[in-house]
Amino acid sequence: MVPIEHAIALSGLLFTIGLAGALARRNLIVILMSIELMLNAVNLALVAFSRLHGGLEGHVFVLMVIVVAAAEVAVGLGIVISLFRNRETVDVEDVSLLRW
Amino acid sequence: MSVTLFYVFAAIAVAGALSMVLNVRNTVAGALSLVGTMVALGAIYVLLDAYLIGVLQILIYAGAIVVLFLFVVMLLNLREERYPPARGLIGKFVGVAAGAGVLAWFVTVLPGALPEAAAVGEDFGGYRHVGLALFRDYVLAFEVTSLLLLAAMVGAVILAKRRI
Incomplete structure (x- = not known):
């Protein structure tokens, strides 16, 4: 039996790595991948708590998170493609038109 | 093991x-x-x-x-x-x-906070049980995700297509 605390700790570690990547990188594709990593860490926490609790609500929630992640990736990569077509860049520092 | x-x-x-x-x-x-x-x-x-x-x-x-x-x-x-x-x-x-802050908070909260894991049956988390939960208790959420997927599909096509 896998210790639940350690699964939660792994989830926290992966979320940390994803958060640091999303904040510290400038490549838009890598930022999207870091967000995927954070969603995966949350999924791992949901599965671990579901096992702890003995109920299946966490599994259903994980399915919903997977659907949202797939939709987010499709739209996000569509934005990346149209951005690259217009500006020839994937650097978030070059796309600061709406920033103060 | x-x-x-x-x-x-x-x-x-x-x-x-x-x-x-x-x-x-x-x-x-x-x-x-x-x-x-x-x-x-x-x-x-x-x-x-x-x-x-x-x-x-x-x-x-x-x-x-x-x-x-x-x-x-x-x-x-x-x-x-x-x-x-x-x-x-x-x-x-x-x-x-930010990452280290999240991790430190986690490590201070976590130890000893969780109860024992519940005993579960042999086929916990298999197709049968998750399918029953998904299509009986949460069928509304399941159907609503189809709207989300449709919206994302249309949005991705419109964003990535050169001329509509």
């Missing part, structure tokens, strides 16, 4: 995540290390008795989402001098500090 396997896959997941985030030179290699993380996480789901989620994790994340990333990276045909560098010192510091 399963505890040892858990640590092995946890190490693989963390190594893949780190090499994805730290790899500044090559986005394709970053996406491939993300595949390693996803597959290791799928194995960990199986170890946590979430069999259906483990299968779906490998099918959807490793099989579809990361392949979509690879398609886009290769479609854009980024050359190495086009790769944006990592942020300067301040950005790196903010990223690492």
